[in-house]
Structures are given as C-alpha cells and as structure tokens.
Amino acid sequence: MSETKKEPTYFLAEFDGPGGLLEAAKKVRDAGYKMFDCHSPFPIHGMDQAMGLKRSPLGVIVFLCAFTGVFSMIALTYWVSVEAYPLVISGKPLFSYPAYAPPIFAIGVLTGGITSLLGMLALNKLPRPHHPLFNSESFSRATSDGFFVSIEAESSEDENKIKSFLSSIGGKNVEVIKGE
Template structure:
C-alpha cells in the first residue's frame, strides 16, 4: 500500500479509476461462481466484496467473518457504525499516544524557546519584572501545546490511515460509490490465510451480502 501515494501524486486518479476501473470490475462481478474459483489461484484478486444495507447487517456480517477466523477484512460505511470495531475484533486506535507526544513536544518547545529568547538571547526588563517569570508565559505554553497536539492529531490520524491514497482496489467495486451514501460494504482480502474464493463467497452469500464480486489488485 505505501506505493500508492507516489503513484497518485497528480491526484487525478479518482476520476480515471472510478471511470474505467469500475467498468473493469463490473465484468468481474458478473463472473459466475464456478469460474471464480480459478481466479483465486491467479493471484490477481485483491478482495471479495459484498454489499449490505444496514448497520445491523454489516455488524452481523463482521462478527461472522471474525468468528470464522478472518483477519484481513474491512467494512466500508457512510458513517462510523459504533460497535463495529468489536465485531471486527479491532484493537483501539493508537492515536492518543501520538497526540501525547505532540503535546509534550509543543510544551517543551514553548518553554525552551520562550526561556532562550526572553532570558538568554536578549533579556528585556519590562515593568521591572523578571526576564522569565513563568506566570506571564502560561498563555503561550498553553497555546503551543494545543497547536502541536492538534497537528499531531491531524497528521497522525492521516498517517495511521495511510491517507491520502487516491487509489485503492476497493474503489473498483461497482457499487463502491454507495459506501459513502447508503450502503455498508464488506471487503475480504485475498491475502487472508482463510481466504478461499469459493468458501468466502459462500459465507458472504449466507450472510445475505448483495452484489458479491471480486476486485483486482
């Protein structure tokens, strides 16, 4: 996945990919279940995907996938469906540690910069006060802590999510545009050791997924 951003620096990928890659995947989705078992061996398939219509359905589907031993699967939803992380067996986000690091960096740099510039580099006596009286510096310490923590949150979150990634194979799923509208789409990745074209498809069918189809890497 890290190779993706470079490939898409120009940023014009979404248009192009959503265009003809969708058409490519359209034919993929139409492939008969009997022939799809051969594709699994070709190594071309990225994931098998299916569409659900409610948060309850996808929660149930994720629970079933998790219980069946799948690890590399994902849910694509128009909003954060709460409880889905439990259904998928995901660990909590590591973001708070990054933010803590950002906040501490902000505070330490504020203190050291203020001390150096006001008391070491060019001390000024204003109103007969000490060059460095910490009380008068607290607003600046606070603001810089918040600023660095906010930057850490922002960049840390996109970093953890490996975004921007302007192209991802799941975008080629024909109904993928509905994942930001009213559909709840599940993708089971082929790299999962449990993945098997036939068995995974059967499981998704059993769970009530619509428009089951494979997408190419």
C-alpha cells in the same frame, strides 16, 4: 528490489441494512480475518466492537507531541529571555515564566491539534486518491444505500474459500476485485 510484491485481491459482498452488516462483521471477525473492512453510508453504533477493532494509539501520540511542544516552548522562552536577549522588563526577573504561560499553553494546544489531524490521516493511510475497490461498479452505492464487507487477501489464497464463506454468512453479489 524486484517487483515481486503481489497485488492483493479484494472480496466484496453486500449485506442487508446496518443490522445485517453488524452481524456480518461479527462473523467475519470470528472467522479469524484480520484484513477486512465494512462500508456503510453512515456510522453504525457498535461497529468498532463488532469488527474487533483495537483502540487507536492516537491519544498517546498526541499526548507525547503536545508535551514535546510544551517543553520546547519553555526552552524557547527561556533561551530568548535569558540567553539571547536578556532585557529587564517592568522590573521583573529575566525568566518571568507567568508571562510565558499563555504562549506555552497555546503551543501545547496547537501541537496537540496538529498532531491529532496529521496522526489521524497517517494512521488511516490518508490521503489516498484511489483504491482497487473503486473498480467495482456496485461499490459506489456504499455512499447511498449499500452495506458492504470487503476482505483483503493475498493472491495466493484460495479464492473460492473466501467467496463461499461470504455467501455462507449471507453476503449477496460476491465480487472478486483484482489489480490497481
């Protein structure tokens, strides 16, 4: 593979407060941009709808993995108590499943919990120690008092068009960030 993959360009614009950011997110969404994100110091109610985010598929993934865990544990307890070490304990049948219900339940919860964590990280593409947006001097204020919208674009796209769009919806200090 040749190194032809081009680095994306990021467009950063600042907005006034959480309300301004919410309005901006709706406008960016309505303008048809897919690769954009909003950055604020705290969570904003209704941002998911404003950005037009779909529901995460994590629930389905966790459900499937948790049940895989449950059935694996049923198989393991069966194999151990019937195939590998068939011992009669307190006169009960070899596969005394009530006794295995607590570990089966626990493994189900554990698989579900671990899948939730790892799945969340994977879907968010985390951990990610560096992002090109960090090159922006003003972006560090996103953790204290800055409200930003960033649009990700292929470098072939018209820079001026996106810049003027961000200005037109009320964005201030529009920046173009390239590179690593």
